Amino acid sequence: MRREFAQSELAANWIALKTIVHREVRRFLRIWPQTLLPPAITMVLYFVIFGNLIGRQIGDMGGFSYMDYIVPGLIMMSVITNAYGNVVSSFFGSKFQRNVEELLVSPVSAHTILLGYTIGGVLRGLAVGLIVTVLSLFFTRLQVHHLGVTVVVVLLTATIFSLGGFINAVFARNFDDISIIPTFVLTPLTYLGGVFYSISMLPPFWQTVSLANPILHMVNAFRYGILGVSDIRIGVAIAFMLVASAVLYAICIRLLVSGRGMRQ
Amino acid sequence: MSSALSIRQLTKIYGNGFQALHGIDLEVAEGDFFALLGPNGAGKSTTIGILSTLVNKTSGSVEVFGHDLDREPYALKRCLGVVPQEFNFNQFEKVLDIVVTQAGYYGIPARLAKERAELYLTQLGLWEKRNAASRELSGGMKRRLMIARALIHQPRLLILDEPTAGVDIELRRSMWSFLTELNQQGITIILTTHYLEEAEQLCRNIAIIDHGRIVEHSSMKELLMKLHVETFLLDLRDPLRVAPQLNGYPARLIDNHTLEVQVEKNLGLNGLFTQLAGHGIQVLSLRNKTNRLEELFVSLVEKNLTKVAV
Known part of the structure; x- marks a missing residue:
């Protein structure tokens, strides 16, 4: 009897999870000019200006052309900002419009709610990451050095930032509160996280300081998956x-x- | 008859120290159509908030069809449908998506959810609007959408927090007949409303809450029996200059053609009409000055206000 009850609860939560994920995907696809288009345009500009025009002057980095070097970092940048942005805006929007109450009054477990929003964030991060990857093929030949590491790192990174976006949304009281972290924390950390340069170019002190930046580990682990080069130890990055x-x-x-x- | 809702010593103290509920007890029988009335800030919405788990209680216990809020919150939630006072759906979602998504939260498979959505949206006159964004609906339609959403998992207890606020009379009456039909199908209904006529017409039992305390909890019939004096307005055929002296019936003129008379229940109306005929006054029509329940409600709340002030 108890087992049957647990099974029916599990089945109900599975349907609820699919419902939340479906709703999240429907949301970011419905507003694609705000969610999918801008990162595509921004990244094409990065490829043209940094990769092509400035990159030609810079020459090689880590044994690769500058364009090849920055592509993994720019894909990760898109994944990070979009996974975070999806959850923070969707969950805060639900609080703001009070439709989060639809979930709270229903028999959905906290794990199901969190998984639903997190998977939604991961899927948007992956969708934008895929769009940026396809666009990068117009500028460079992309070869994947280690598929397993690439997939694990991109999934974990999207998960971490989806969860981060959720925490931000819980504490946010107004729309300013959901833009503070992305603007003043995520963007600087991403720019200083080895997207555009190898930390071996920095003086030893700043190399050590850079290691405290979690995004550096994610970007480098992903770069290792694509190019096979990294400033950090992959095992440590994945464990972290x-x-x-x-x-x-x-x-x-x-x-x-x-x-x-x-x-x- | 078993209990649909059982509340014992329910207390709520908000973070700012405000005590919204002072240990209330409430019992609603299965199949009842129950009115929970009270002035603004009396504790109605806090009570409903606790039932729907949107407000954390401070102490006390709540059971819905025997499922305890603390021990079996999910089983309790499955029995309960809530129509809140304020619109709380995504304004950008389509009507059909809102209802079907809500069904998904209750673990209802998509095909069944769509069948039920069609049923309830049709019954509530919203099926034609199923592909419209919810923000495009009128106020009355939005209220009906919230009712359809609350019914999608077929709850045994439906709580409606002022469902007809801001709804025109025609629509209000059609909602009354819809709710009556639901009740006849066996769904227990708890209604809060500002329209006391609505409560008197629909509900069999009633509780009045004020300043976080239940000041009355009885059947509608018993409560109305407590009303000793009713005030009537009489429309007169011929104009009067001064109010007539009526023995046992205090009267005053509202205007030349309208006479207000207070009638004690034990005196009845026959004596009044005999005296009016004696004065040669012809009455064209007669109506209650206020709704009967309204008179009682005001007197009970005023009595409680005096107690609280003391």
């Missing part, structure tokens, strides 16, 4: 990402169960 995902997940669940920012 696994731990970060677990910690952020636990924080999100705690926030959801407590109802912070959602229940009075």
Whole structure:
């Protein structure tokens, strides 16, 4: 009896999870001029200006042309900003319009809600990452050095930033609050995270400081997956990402169960 | 008859120290059409918020069809449909998507969800609008959309927080007949409303809450029996200059053709008409000055206000 009940709860939560993911995908596809088009245009400009025009003057980096070197970083940049942006704007939007109450009054577990939003963020990150990857093929020949590392790193990175976006959305009280972290934290960390340069170009002190930037590890691990070169140890980077995902997940669940920012 | 809702010693103190509920007890029987009335800020929405888990209670217990809020929150939620006071759906989503998505949250497979969505949207006159963005709907349509959404998982207890606020009379009446039909099908309904006529017409039992306390909890019939005096307005055929002296019936002129008379229940109306005939006054029509429940409601709330002030 108890087993049957648990199975029916599981089946109900599986349908609920598919519903949330479907709703999230429908949302970012419906507003594609705001979600999918801008990163495509921005990245094409990066490829043309940094990769092509300035890159020709820079020459090789890490044994690759500058264009080849920055492509993995720019793909990761797109994944990071879009995974984060999807969850923070979708969940805060639900709070703002109060339709988050539809979820809170229904028998959906906190894990299902969090997984639904996280998968939504990951899917948007992957969709934009794929668009940027396809666009990069107009500028360079992309070869994947290690498919497993590439896939694991991009999935973990999208997961981490989806969870980060969720935490931001829980604490946000107005629309300013959802743009502060992306503008003042994510963008500087991404630019200083080895997207455009190898940290071997920096003085030793700044190399050490750079290692404290989590995005550096993600970008370099992904670059290793594509090009086979990295400034950091891949095993450490993946272990760090696994731990970060677990910690952020636990924080999100705690926030959801407590109802912070959602229940009075 | 088993209990649909059982609330015991429910207390809510908000973070700012405001105590919205002072240990209320409430019992609603299965199949009932129940009115929860109270002035603004009385604690109605807090109570509904706790039932729907949008507000965390401070203490006390809540059971819906025997499912305890703390021990079996998911089972409780499956029994419960809530129509909140304010619109709380995504304004950019289509009508059909809102209802079908809500079904998904309750674990209802997509095909069944679409069948039910068609049923309820048709019954509530929204099927033609199924592909419209919800923000394009009128106020009345938005209210009906929230009812369809609350019914999609076929709850045994439906709570409606002022469902007819801002709805025109024609639509209000069609919503009344829809809710009556639902109740006849066996769904227990709890209604909060500002239209006391609505509560009197629809509900069999009633609780009045004020300043976080239940000040009355009885059947509508018993409650209306407590009304000792009713005020009537009489429309007169011929104009009067001064109000007539009526023994036992205090009267005053509202205008030349309208006489207001207070009638004690034990005196009845026959004596009044005999005296009016004696004065040669012809009455064309007669109506209640206020809704009967309204008179009681005001007197109960005023009584409670005096107590709280003391």
